[in-house]
Amino acid sequence: MAAGAAAETAADEPDYRVLQEAAEWFAVLRAPDAGDGDIQGWRNWLAADAAHRQAWTRVEAVSGKFEHLPADGKPMAHRILDTAAGRQASRRRTVGMLALLGATGMGAWGLKRTVPWQAWTAAHRTGTGQSLEMRLSDGTRIWLNTASAIDADYNGTLRRVFLRAGEIFVETASDTAATPRPFVVDTAQGRLHALGTRFGVRQLDGASIVAVFEGAVEILPQESGGAGPVLRAGEQARFTASGARPAAPAEARLQAWTRGLLVAEDMRLADFLSDLSRYRPGYLGCDPRVADVRIVGTYALSDTDRVLAALEATLPVRVRSPLPWWTVVEPF
Amino acid sequence: MPDRTSSLNVETLYCDHHGWLQGWLRRKLGNACDAADLAQDTFLRILGKREAVALREPRAYLTTIARGLVVNFWRRQEIEQAYLETLILQPESLSPSPETRALLLEALCELDALLDRLNPKARNAFLLAQLDGLGYREIAERLQVSERMVKKYMAQAMLHCLASGLRTP
Numbered sequence A: 001m002a003a004g005a006a007a008e009t010a011a012d013e014p015d016y017r018v019l020q021e022a023a024e025w026f027a028v029l030r031a032p033d034a035g036d037g038d039i040q041g042w043r044n045w046l047a048a049d050a051a052h053r054q055a056w057t058r059v060e061a062v063s064g065k066f067e068h069l070p071a072d073g074k075p076m077a078h079r080i081l082d083t084a085a086g087r088q089a090s091r092r093r094t095v096g097m098l099a100l101l102g103a104t105g106m107g108a109w110g111l112k113r114t115v116p117w118q119a120w121t122a123a124h125r126t127g128t129g130q131s132l133e134m135r136l137s138d139g140t141r142i143w144l145n146t147a148s149a150i151d152a153d154y155n156g157t158l159r160r161v162f163l164r165a166g167e168i169f170v171e172t173a174s175d176t177a178a179t180p181r182p183f184v185v186d187t188a189q190g191r192l193h194a195l196g197t198r199f200g201v202r203q204l205d206g207a208s209i210v211a212v213f214e215g216a217v218e219i220l221p222q223e224s225g226g227a228g229p230v231l232r233a234g235e236q237a238r239f240t241a242s243g244a245r246p247a248a249p250a251e252a253r254l255q256a257w258t259r260g261l262l263v264a265e266d267m268r269l270a271d272f273l274s275d276l277s278r279y280r281p282g283y284l285g286c287d288p289r290v291a292d293v294r295i296v297g298t299y300a301l302s303d304t305d306r307v308l309a310a311l312e313a314t315l316p317v318r319v320r321s322p323l324p325w326w327t328v329v330e331p332f
Numbered sequence B: 001m002p003d004r005t006s007s008l009n010v011e012t013l014y015c016d017h018h019g020w021l022q023g024w025l026r027r028k029l030g031n032a033c034d035a036a037d038l039a040q041d042t043f044l045r046i047l048g049k050r051e052a053v054a055l056r057e058p059r060a061y062l063t064t065i066a067r068g069l070v071v072n073f074w075r076r077q078e079i080e081q082a083y084l085e086t087l088i089l090q091p092e093s094l095s096p097s098p099e100t101r102a103l104l105l106e107a108l109c110e111l112d113a114l115l116d117r118l119n120p121k122a123r124n125a126f127l128l129a130q131l132d133g134l135g136y137r138e139i140a141e142r143l144q145v146s147e148r149m150v151k152k153y154m155a156q157a158m159l160h161c162l163a164s165g166l167r168t169p
Helices: A004-009 A016-030 A036-048 A050-067 A071-101 A253-259 A269-279 A304-314 B010-029 B032-048 B058-089 B098-115 B120-130 B136-143 B147-165
Strands: A132-135 A141-144 A149-154 A159-165 A167-171 A183-187 A190-203 A208-221 A230-232 A235-240 A261-268 A283-286 A294-300 A317-323 A326-331
Touching (some): A071 B098, A141 A149, A149 B098, A159 A167, A159 A190, A167 A253, A190 A253, A208 A253, A261 A269, A269 A283, A269 A294, A269 A304, B010 B058, B032 B058, B098 B120, B098 B147, B120 B136, B120 B147
Antiparallel strands (some): A167 A190, A208 A230, A208 A235
């Protein structure tokens, strides 16, 4: 799991022929008239060879990139991509011409910059099912969980990490600068001021969660006016812009993912599946009739299909995929 | 000491070549700020690689990585420009939140790279299906081709994306 990003680029590349077949199956299943026969054919193809399954995970990854576009941005995405592609084509023509004329000085390229690009884009990010471990210039280590994005901004007075999406785990190092600079993580709801620590932060919709495993972290919700509660090791709290909830015991799962594990300590199945769905493309649903089944256990995040198979083997449930990217867990 | 073979020690690499790399990037980009950013990104990229690399020519290694980042940087600017132009056309109530914008922009850059150099008709069919949610019949009508052709375009576009990791950047 920790090597997810690397594993994608390295090692055995699938056969082009197999990719071709996978692409054809995609076109068949995506058609509005795809029937049971097609789906059965596709399943047989999948079952026939591990290389087929591997190629199919690539199809899912590509189609996931579209599915995971923010819904309110989709309508304009097509236009933006077309405009940009037009520009690229004309840049290529121009670059070709410049080369022909033997001209140099590409640095003077005439694109105007209206907005600092770092304000718009996250410098480090992971896709669904990937994770990333990185080390910042002062030795601070940061792990990015699935579908996460951060910006790191170190200046003369502050070491700042902005969590744009998803979840990170931070292990701070003492500052290398002559005057030690504070280390903070900013989320959409406020600032976390680290006091020599290991801690996890997760950005939810409209709230953030922080869990401290070593040292302490001060929570400064946006509207708190510069003072907030301090969490000690073993505590976790959820906060919004207006304030923090009382501290609760830190959940192991907020740290376990850095080792590629999903830990359930007497968790509701619905909550477990919603957590698991963060690591796989497509939709993963839970039938309300089994939502309250409790689960305990430790599962490897590297293969979410195996996690689902394990649930089937140990709980009174079955896993059904009516469509390629749609999986539901139902009563047996 | 550009030609000494040594196992990759990022600190040494940084001390010896950071200034030089930043100069190289400044000449390419014509802008000191972006050059500093990309030089930093180049070293971060190297830090992200776990395996030690024996470096005979560290500067060639650095420029290989930096050149890739420069290309991405230009593409990103083109996307960003197109994005801002589109945003201006949106009614205020429809314009997405800053968080959404950052994610959208990042995702668009990724898609743009995936679709790079795909045949325009296949590309259009694929985007009409994946982004605009159109069915094959509607796409066929718009593009004035048969539904069978649309299916072919879809497969062609998907194959292009699947193989994008196999192409050299």
